[in-house]
Amino acid sequence: MDIDATLPTDIATLQLMLREKQAMIETLKGNLHRLLKWRFGPKSEILNVDQLGLFVDGSLVIDVPADAGTCSEPRISTPIAARTERRRAVRVLKSLPRVIEQIDVPEAQKICPCCGEGMSPFGHESSEQLHYIPAKLEVHETQRLKYACTRCHGAVVRASLPTLPPIPKSMASASLLAYLIVSKFADGLPLYRIAGRLARLGIDLSHTLMSEWLGQCSELLEDLHRRMIRKVLDSGHVYTDDTTLPLQNHDPQRRKAHEAKLWVYAKDNRHGSPLIVYEFSKSRTRDAPLTFLKGYQGYLQADAYPGYDPLFIDGSIKEVACNVHARRRFVEAADLLSSPGRPHEALAFYKAIFRVEREIKDLSDADRLRHRQERSVPLLTKFKAWLDQTVHAVLPKDALGEAVRYTLKHWAALTKFTEAGHLDASNNFAERCMRSVAIGRKAFLFVGSERAGHAAAIYYSMVESCKANQVNPLSYLTYILANARNRAVTLPMPDEFAAHITAPGGACAL
DSSP states (O other): OOHHHHSOOOHHHHHHHHHHHHHHHHHHHHHHHHHHHHHHSOOOOOOOOTTGGGOOSOOOOOOOOOOTTOOOSOOOOOHHHHHHHHHHTOOOOTTSOOOOOOOOOOGGGGBOTTTOOBOOOOOOOOOOOOOOOOOOOOOOOOOOOEEEOTTTOOOEEEOOOSSOOSSTTOSOOHHHHHHHHHHHHTSOOOHHHHHHHHHHHTOOOOHHHHHHHHHHHHHHTHHHHHHHHHHHHTTSEEEEEEEEOOBOOOOTTOOSOBOOEEEEEEEOSSSSSOEEEEEEESSOOTHHHHHHTTTOOEEEEOOOOGGGGGGGSSSSEEEEOOHHHHHHHHHHHHTTOSSOOHHHHHHHHHHHHHHHHHHTTTSOHHHHHHHIIIIIHHHHHHHHHHHHHHTTTSOTTSHHHHHHHHHHHTHHHHTGGGGOTTOOSOOHHHHHTTHHHHHHHHHHOSBSSHHHHHHHHHHHHHHHHHHHTTOOHHHHHHHHHHTTTOTTSOOOOGGGHHHHHHSTTTOOOO
C-alpha cells in the first residue's frame, strides 16, 4: 500500500497530523524515561526549585522562602566532631545488661617511686565495648509426676500442666514459634534461611513443618486480630494502602502466580497509640476494601484508587487524598526537562505546603488547624489558580498535563487535610507500613495458599504494630503464644502490652 497516496494534500490537515504525532512521540518518550528511571534510576524526588526567577514565559511564579536554619557555611570536620558523630551512630538502651571488669595496678607499682609511700586510689578510666553473645537452643523437658494407690490400685493422680502449649503434641515452644514469626515477617527471611540458622544451633527443621506451625499459630491469633481491626476502625481516621503479595498458582493451565493483594489499615498516634492491621485478598477488586470498611464512619486517607469511590457516596466516609502522590507526578514531569519549567512551579507550591506541615508536626490539633487555615489555605488558593491557568496551556496526555488534571480531579480530597488538625497532608504513614512486606516479598517471593496469605496478614499486623509502639515483637509474641490457650488471660494488643506486663499479675516469665 502506497503511504503517500493516503496522506491528505491540505497543509492545515498535515500540520494537525504532525502536531498529533509529535505529541504522541513526546508522551512515549516520557513514558520510556519514567520506566527507565523506575528500573535503574534513583528513587529520590528531591529537585531544585530555587531557579524560578529565571522564567520569562509569563507563567505564575511563587516565591518560596528559604528554609529556616539553613546554613551555607561548609561543615568543618575536626577530630572531636568525628568522635561525636561516631558516638551518635551507636545508641545503647539503658536496659541492656552491663558487665563491669576492673583491672587493678600490680602491687609492686602501688609504691611511690619518689618517696616510697603507698599510693591511694582516686578514680578510674573507663572504656566500653559491645559484646555479642550468640543465640542458643535448649530442650526443656517437662516431667509430670504421677501417683497411684499401692493398696487398692483404684486411683491415679497426675500433675497438670501450668500452661497449655501453643501447638498440642508438638516440640515447638512459644519462644521458638515467636522466633520463626519475627525472622520471617519482621526480618524478611525465607524459611530456608531460618532453617540454616537453626541448623547451626543444633536442630534440623523442614520447611513443611515450619509452614504448618505458622499456619496453626495464626488460628490462635485470629480473635486478637479482629479486636485490633475493631480498634482501628473505631478511631475515626484510617490510613489505607495496598501492595502485591503473589499467591502461588496451583492451576497447571496458568503459568504465573496470582496477583494477590495485602491491604493495610492503620491509625496513627494523634489520638492514642498507633495500631496497624493487614488484610489479605486474592485480587485487587474493590470488594476487599468495601467489605472491610462496611459500616465505618470517619476519614479515610488513601490514594486515588477508584475502588474506594463507592465508600464516599453517602458522606459517612470522607476521602482524604495523598498530596505526595500528586506531587510525584510533577516530579516525573520535571525530570523530563533539561532546565526548570512549569513542573518546578508546582513543586515550589508543594515545597511551601510541606514546610508548613513539618513545622506544625508536633503541635496540638487546634494549633495545627489554625496554622493550616492561616498559612496553607492561601497557598492552596494560589496553587489552584495556577492549575486552572496551566491546564489550558499544556497537552492533555503529556506528563505535565496528566499531573495537572490528576490534581484538579482530586482537588477536594487533596485539600481535605486543612479541615481538621489531626489529618495529614499525605498517606506516607500507610506507605511506610508496606516496607516490611516489600522486603519479605523479595525474599520468599509468594505465599503458598490463601490460608498462608491470611496468616501473613495476621503476623504483619502483630509485628508492625509492635514496631510502631516500640515493643520488642519477639517478647510480645512469646507472651501471646504462651498464653493463647489460657482462657483466664485476655491477650493484650501491641499498644497495650507495656501497660499489661507492668500491671499486678500481668507479668510473666518470657
